[in-house]
Amino acid sequence: MSPRKSIDESDARDRILAAAAEVFASVGFTGARVDDIAERAGINKAMLYYHVGDKERLYAAVLIKTVERGLATLTESTAKAQTPSAKLQCVLDAFADLGTSNPHLIPIMLREVASGGATLPDEMLVRMAGVFRLVQQVLGEGVEEGVFRPTDPLLTHVSLVGSIMFLVASQPIRARLGKIAGVNTQHSLRELADHTGNLFLKGLEVEPQPKRRKK
Amino acid sequence: MSPRKSIDESDARDRILAAAAEVFASVGFTGARVDDIAERAGINKAMLYYHVGDKERLYAAVLIKTVERGLATLTESTAKAQTPSAKLQCVLDAFADLGTSNPHLIPIMLREVASGGATLPDEMLVRMAGVFRLVQQVLGEGVEEGVFRPTDPLLTHVSLVGSIMFLVASQPIRARLGKIAGVNTQHSLRELADHTGNLFLKGLEVEPQPKRRKK
DNA sequence: CCTAACTTACTAACCAGTTGGTTAAAACAA
DNA sequence: TTGTTTTAACCAACTGGTTAGTAAGTTAGG
Numbered sequence: 001m002s003p004r005k006s007i008d009e010s011d012a013r014d015r016i017l018a019a020a021a022e023v024f025a026s027v028g029f030t031g032a033r034v035d036d037i038a039e040r041a042g043i044n045k046a047m048l049y050y051h052v053g054d055k056e057r058l059y060a061a062v063l064i065k066t067v068e069r070g071l072a073t074l075t076e077s078t079a080k081a082q083t084p085s086a087k088l089q090c091v092l093d094a095f096a097d098l099g100t101s102n103p104h105l106i107p108i109m110l111r112e113v114a115s116g117g118a119t120l121p122d123e124m125l126v127r128m129a130g131v132f133r134l135v136q137q138v139l140g141e142g143v144e145e146g147v148f149r150p151t152d153p154l155l156t157h158v159s160l161v162g163s164i165m166f167l168v169a170s171q172p173i174r175a176r177l178g179k180i181a182g183v184n185t186q187h188s189l190r191e192l193a194d195h196t197g198n199l200f201l202k203g204l205e206v207e208p209q210p211k212r213r214k215k
Numbered sequence: 216m217s218p219r220k221s222i223d224e225s226d227a228r229d230r231i232l233a234a235a236a237e238v239f240a241s242v243g244f245t246g247a248r249v250d251d252i253a254e255r256a257g258i259n260k261a262m263l264y265y266h267v268g269d270k271e272r273l274y275a276a277v278l279i280k281t282v283e284r285g286l287a288t289l290t291e292s293t294a295k296a297q298t299p300s301a302k303l304q305c306v307l308d309a310f311a312d313l314g315t316s317n318p319h320l321i322p323i324m325l326r327e328v329a330s331g332g333a334t335l336p337d338e339m340l341v342r343m344a345g346v347f348r349l350v351q352q353v354l355g356e357g358v359e360e361g362v363f364r365p366t367d368p369l370l371t372h373v374s375l376v377g378s379i380m381f382l383v384a385s386q387p388i389r390a391r392l393g394k395i396a397g398v399n400t401q402h403s404l405r406e407l408a409d410h411t412g413n414l415f416l417k418g419l420e421v422e423p424q425p426k427r428r429k430k
Numbered sequence: 431c432c433t434a435a436c437t438t439a440c441t442a443a444c445c446a447g448t449t450g451g452t453t454a455a456a457a458c459a460a
Numbered sequence: 461t462t463g464t465t466t467t468a469a470c471c472a473a474c475t476g477g478t479t480a481g482t483a484a485g486t487t488a489g490g
Binding site for chain 3: 012043044046047050051
C-alpha cells in the first residue's frame with residue numbers, strides 16, 4: 001500500500017492534528033496560519049494539504065477527533081459512578097480534566113459558542129447531543145430517585161457545562177483579575193470541579209424536610 | 216473648531232464603534248476586516264483610521280465602551296435590590312439583559328476567555344474587577360446575614376457569570392442541539408436568568424442541617 | 431516503473447495601513 | 461461685503477507584506 005512509511009503509522013496526520021488543535025485553540029480559526037501549523041507539525045505546508053486537505057477540513061478533523069476523545073473519557077468515567085450525584089460530579093470532573101488531557105477543546109468550543117456555532121459541522125453537533133443525552137439521563141435518574149428536583153434539562157446541562165468550561169478556561173484572566181482585586185487565584189482543576197459540584201448539586205437537591213426556610 | 220459637521224456630533228465615530236462591535240462579536244478580532252467595518256459604518260476605510268486609529272485601538276475602544284455600558288446597567292440595577300439574594304438575581308438579570316441591550320459584549324468576552332485574555336487591555340481588567348467586587352460584596356453580605364454559606368468568592372463569581380453568559384450566547388447552538396435531541400429550546404432571556412438564579416441561589420443557601428459534602 | 435510521501439517554488443488573493451488628494455465650512459483680512 | 465486661508469471631514473487608489481492553496485518535480489519502497 002505505502003511504499004515509504006513515516007516513522008510510524010500515519011504519524012504525520014496525527015502530528016498535524018495535534019499542532020492544529022494547539023493553534024486553533026490559542027488564536028482561533030481565522031487567526032491560525034496554515035504555515036504555522038505545518039511548521040509545528042514538523043512538515044511542509046504542501047504535505048498538510050496532501051494529508052488532511054484545506055483549512056476547513058483540518059478544522060473539522062480537529063474538532064471531531066478532540067470531541068471524540070472527550071466523549072469517550074466522559075462515558076467511561078460516568079459509567080463507574082453509582083448515584084446520580086456522583087455521576088454528575090463525574091461529568092464535571094471529566095470536563096475539568098479536559099483542561100489537562102485535552103486542553104484545546106475548551107477554548108475552541110468557547111469560540112464556537114461566541115460565533116453562534118456558524119462553523120460547527122453537523123457531525124460535531126451530533127456528538128455534543130450525545131453529551132447532552134448523557135447528562136439528561138443522569139438528571140432524569142436523579143429526579144426519579146427523588147434526589148434532584150425537576151429542572152429544564154437542557155438549561156441545566158448548558159449551565160453546568162458552561163460554568164465548568166468557563167472556570168477552566170478563565171484561569172489566566174482570573175490570575176490577572178485576582179491580582180487587581182487582591183484575592184487568591186491559584187486553584188487546581190479539582191478545586192474548580194469540586195466548587196462547581198458543590199454549587200450545582202446543592203442547587204439541584206430536593207428541598208430537605210426539616211426547617212423549611214422558604215425563599 | 217470644525218468647519219464641516221456630520222449629521223450630528225461625532226456621529227461617524229459612534230457608527231464605527233457600533234459596526235465594529237458587531238463584526239468583532241461575530242468573527243473575532245483576527246476575523247474582522249477593517250474594510251467590512253468601515254462599509255457597515257457607511258464610511259471609507261481611511262476615515263476609520265482618521266476617526267479611531269488602527270485595528271487594535273478600534274478593538275480597545277469597542278471593549279471599553281461596551282463594558283462601560285454593561286457596568287453602568289449592573290450597578291444601577293443592583294442598587295435597587297434589598298436582600299443579597301435579590302441583588303444576586305439582579306446581577307444575573309443584568310447579564311441576561313446584555314443579550315438584547317448590548318449583544319456584542321458576551322461573544323467578545325467569550326473569545327477573550329478562550330484566548331486567555333491575551334489582548335485584554337489593563338483598562339478592561341480594571342472594569343471587570345469592578346464587577347467582581349460588586350458580586351464579592353453581595354456574597355459577603357449574604358454570608359454575614361447568614362443566608363449564603365461561605366464560598367470562594369472569585370470562583371462563585373466566575374461560575375455565576377460564566378454560566379449566564381454561556382447560556383445567553385449558546386442560544387443558536389442550543390437551538391440546533393435541541394432539534395437533534397428533540398427538546399424545547401425556546402427560552403426567553405428572563406427564563407435563562409431565572410433558571411440560573413434558581414440553581415445558584417439554592418446552591419448558595421446555608422445548610423438547614425449540616426450534611427457536609429467534602430472539601 | 432509505479433506510486434505514496436515529500437519538497438520547492440510559485441500565484442493569486444487578501445488585507446492593514448497610507449498617500450495624496452478633494453470638498454466645504456468657517457475663521458480671518460481687506 | 462468679498463476674497464483668502466485654514467482645517468475638519470472625507471475618499472479612491474495604492475503599497476507591501478501576508479497567506480491559502482497549487483503545480484511540478486523528486487525520492488525511495490515495493
